[in-house]
Amino acid sequence: MSVEIEVGLENASRAPQVTEELLLEEAPKGLANPKTKRMLLGAGGVLLVAVTGLFFYYHNRETTDDAQVDGHITPIASKVYGRVGEVLVDDNQPVKAGEVLVKIDARDYQAALDQAKAALLLAESEARSAGVDVPRTRENVLSGTTSADAQLMEAKADLMRAQTTYEQSQTADLAWAEANVEKSLANAELAKADLARYRPLMEKGEISKQQYDAAKANADATASALRADQEKLAQAKRSVDVARAQLEAARARVEHAKAEVVSAHANVKQVSMKAADAQAKIAKVEQARAALEAAQLNLSYTEITAPVNGVATHKQVEPGQIVQAGQGLLVVVPLQNVWVTANFRETQLKNMKPGQKAEVQVDTYGKTFSGHVDSIAGATGSVLSLLPPENATGNFVKVVQRIPVKIVLDPIPSEKAVLRPGMNVDATVLTD
Secondary structure, three states: OOOOOOOOOOOOOOOOOOOOOOOOOOOOOHHHHHHHHHHHHHHHHHHHHHHHHHHHOOOOOEEEEEEEEEEEOOEEOOOOOOEEEEEEOOOOOOEOOOEEEEOOOOHHHHHHHHHHHHHHHHHHHHHHHHHHHHHHHHHHHHHHHHHHHHHHHHHHHHHHHHEEEEEEHHHHHHHHHHHHHHHHHHHHHHHHHHHHHHHHHHOOOOOOHHHHHHHHHHHHHHHHHHHHHHHHHHHHHHHHHHHHHHHHHHHHHHHHHHHHHHHHHOOEEEEEHHHHHHHHHHHHHHHHHHHHHHHHHHHOOOOOOOOOEEEEEEEOOOOOOEEEOOEEEEEEOOOOOOOEEEEEHHHHHHHHHOOOOOEEEEEOOOEOOOOOEEOOOOOOOOOOOOOOOOOHHOOOOOOOOEEEEEHHHHEOOOOOOOOOOOEEEEEEEEEE
């Protein structure tokens, strides 16, 4: 810029007024302009700081929007058949563990329980009776065995006596009687012969009548003695027959006693049979007790209770409805125990491991909640699906797979947020 003044100081007052001419230099354009350079440098610095910050912020973060809240959804089903008497819960109502939700008419199961109790009492009575029979049978069998052995010994002793008596009657008594008969017969024959000789002598008068009478008396006496000895011989023979009969009877008694001993020893098996019967009765007691416990369980199943604290939902039961065993009635969801299942791409799992910190942004609340990685699934979601892909068919197309990662959240106060299974969330894992 320059200013030219064409008048002197001394002529200033008289000099004609002239216009000052300002000569301005033209400003440089583009990158030559210092101001532009400063702006570009400032913008570059800001961009560099921003990029650096974003790099340090995101280089250790893996994020996915394919995530949802999961929880333990507990189906409630009936374990017995029956008619629903009462439904004590409404849909979406909070319930506590042990709270009765549904009652089934229990009259049939109460009757079955009473029958089971009666059956148990009967089985216990029979078992006690069988337990008494075992020692009683043992004593009876032992007594019978001892008696049979004693009778056998007595029969054998009688047999020995009968054998001795028979042998004695067959040898000594019979032989003595036969010898006496022979002796008496000889004496009788001699006396008879003497009498026959004395008769002619008496008639001739060679001997006296007295001698003849003495010979006759002797003949009569020897004849009587002969008859007596013959009776004794017959008696001895009858005694032999009697002794033989007694011997046979004694032998029969011995055989009978032996049979009784065998029978008595065979009766020992009755003890084992009674003991086995007692064990069977005891087993029946256990069976009846098990049936009683089953009846008690069935009766208890008529009151369906909540297994956990949560919210009862998806109610599908009404009073008067007939339900089958295993039929679903409602669902209890414990909202205090939920987690997040985040499906990360397989390329995001390189540095991911259990225990790392995580952040979860819930769509419902627009808030972020902290947590940590609990575990990583052992297979991809497609492999665990109902119809996994079959790559061996030749139709393989490489697709980035996703693997479920379980994220456990830090405790969240109920007044701050309530997470329900199925909610959509965005999950981020800090992989440092």
